[in-house]
Amino acid sequence: MKEVILKWYPVILAFICLLYSVGLGIMGRTDEAQYSAHWPGTILLFAIAIRQRRK
Incomplete structure (x- = not known):
């Protein structure tokens, strides 16, 4: 459950x-x-931009 929330929190x-x-x-x-x-x-x-910078 924690993994799902951490992955989808921007959408939520x-x-x-x-x-x-x-x-x-x-x-x-x-x-x-x-x-x-x-x-x-x-x-x-912003979520997309932050995730692209992490990779």
């Missing part, structure tokens, strides 16, 4: 951020939702 974190952004949009806070909508992509891009 990005999914949580996506749900947060959708929740803000549903509550009518569209400005905050648009701001936080960029977080998942940024998290995934």
